[in-house]
Amino acid sequence: MGSTVASAQTNPIKGITNIGQWVSWNPESRQMEIGEGGTWLIEAGVFSEYQPGSYKDSGFLDARGMLLTPGLIDPHTHPAFAATRELEFEMRSQGKSYQDIAATGGGIRNSVRKLRELPEQKLKDLVVERFTMMLAHGTTTVECKSGYGLSTESELKSLRAIQTASQTSPIQTLSTLLGAHEIPDEYRDNREAYISIIVNEMIPAVVEAKLAQFCDVFCEEGVYTPSETEEILSAARKNGLGIRFHADEFVSNGGAELAAKMGALSADHLMAISDEGISALAESDTVATLLPGTTFFLGTNTWAPARKLIDSGATVALATDFNPGSNMNLSMPFMMTLAVIYLQMTPLEALQAATVGAAKSLGLASQRGAIYSGFQADAVLWRAENYRQLAYFYGVNHANHVVVEGKQIH
């Protein structure tokens, strides 16, 4: 019942048997595969092999009548925030836009003020709660951005809170420095100085403390220009961080093209991507990470051109963009619902984007996001007859059992 699970058992299991239906990317045939019945064996946290028979040993998780999918992967979230922003949500119902609210001191800057005041331990506790809810909804790997601190001290605090939260939760995390989420108020008239702090202080400090794998920039009109983005992300790369983009969310400014040119792992949002941007992603290894929950929550009706991206050959991932301002939602299955209704993706494409597509967006495509020999044993058993029902029967949490690295968490 409900979302906050107290008990975090972690029983290693030998496999998942009597599977109703299982659906996964097959890395050899390079397509999604649908199977029925049988057993997936697990050894040392990794899927070893598939056997058509069933096992009665108590070490096996019985999946009778259930749907088995890889653990869902959420490759774009902002979980380290101090306070919810439901008052701004109410303001939007009265006709204010997200940009209007930001212009009057709300938005990201509202979160920045509150985050800076919050003790690290309390922030960590909040992040743990959010991880628990994510796991309960089938997310086994999550990318977590900082970005509500906007000072070296508070960005480090955010990333440490994510790291310590991760150590107490079975969820698997990757962290991203997003010092370039906004220009902090105190540098409004001197943005170059703040960029210099990101480049010369934050990035080295984060790398030194091993607090993040990635660096991200909000490349957007009114936030960071493409050339500022390039400056920051070049520095990140030189320091050994993988790079990610908030690109073409509201205005097309060449963000996707720049992401492809720089070899970013992922270009995210893309509601306003140009045809040139689509071609650039299709010809690159940069994943198009789509966040339909943000379009939904902001009510803007500007949906990323998923169909064009897929048809042109780009790899598409789905993510929640979980954050207190533009999408207060952490359910990956709901993103699959939005993908089918609003992005014209099939239920199978949506599941692919929420598993192997998302894994590629995090540089993990050879290890996670598939139920296959040699892949990490992250999986979800759903109360559903078939994979199409996940996106279709929305608003109810169908996750029944969650397995992370071969251990049963729920």
Added chain:
Amino acid sequence: MGSTVASAQTNPIKGITNIGQWVSWNPESRQMEIGEGGTWLIEAGVFSEYQPGSYKDSGFLDARGMLLTPGLIDPHTHPAFAATRELEFEMRSQGKSYQDIAATGGGIRNSVRKLRELPEQKLKDLVVERFTMMLAHGTTTVECKSGYGLSTESELKSLRAIQTASQTSPIQTLSTLLGAHEIPDEYRDNREAYISIIVNEMIPAVVEAKLAQFCDVFCEEGVYTPSETEEILSAARKNGLGIRFHADEFVSNGGAELAAKMGALSADHLMAISDEGISALAESDTVATLLPGTTFFLGTNTWAPARKLIDSGATVALATDFNPGSNMNLSMPFMMTLAVIYLQMTPLEALQAATVGAAKSLGLASQRGAIYSGFQADAVLWRAENYRQLAYFYGVNHANHVVVEGKQIH
């Protein structure tokens, strides 16, 4: 975790104490009221009085840190269906419209074929499962329509399945005969004969067997005309049933005006309502029951004009329209989310519409939908700091405890 709750304890409680925040319609001041702390006492299944202090007696439900609202009321659902329709959902992702699918034998007629084949006991079991999920998401009263039978025998079967399901579930139900949901295939060329069956067979049989309180007609271009609707609902009223309308969903055909003229309890959908229809509802006691989940699920972007309805003085209710074709969702909090984002309703108006507005739509406004002396003790305790978070933090089930007629169900 998840949605299907096995344990249905039913402990009578003496009250709800240490309330974090409580929000309810006040029938004396005729507005929504927000309070903090204190205790609501319950006697014989009814709220007796509010006390500012707290109680330590074990018979009280401790609501520390939780939000208390009236039990949610869902005044428009179609829970008596035999099979889910995720294949049609997939077809829509590939560009087929709801009407395209209906024209090729899918849609309601697909559900009719499967419902007629399903034994009544199995249908009842499915309805019980759905009631359990509704309760788990905070719905304490639900209106349930037949309408996938389209023959006297199978409409009666549907209503009996709802009735027997209701007897084994703590949820409270009201039933609606919706024999006029479609024209059955076998009467395509002789619709007058089918209407005559509804009027002369179904309605009397349903009243005789005490299987429904209401009668409803899908008054829409291509389904039932306004004059056919009037004929059927006049007969229903003569037989003692309350009347409800599916009105102005896709095309404005005077359905809302007719509902008001006939004194219907509710006119539902209203995405295409005319200004005359809005005026007619505003001047009547007929509730405008809005189903934003259907617009969302069909992806049509045609939202009912909630703001105009409220501002002109009509009473607005929210409902899920839970059904396998046009909205596979049974979460009233998600309807509140849609209401805030897409219907420009405030979070407080959304809660009002999901409680007292919905109660009025079912003719229960003096007994349910409010936490107030003399009102039935139906309530939900939510893991939320305040009522705005219910609509804002969507996609997660925040319902923690559910109370029906003074008994704790969860």
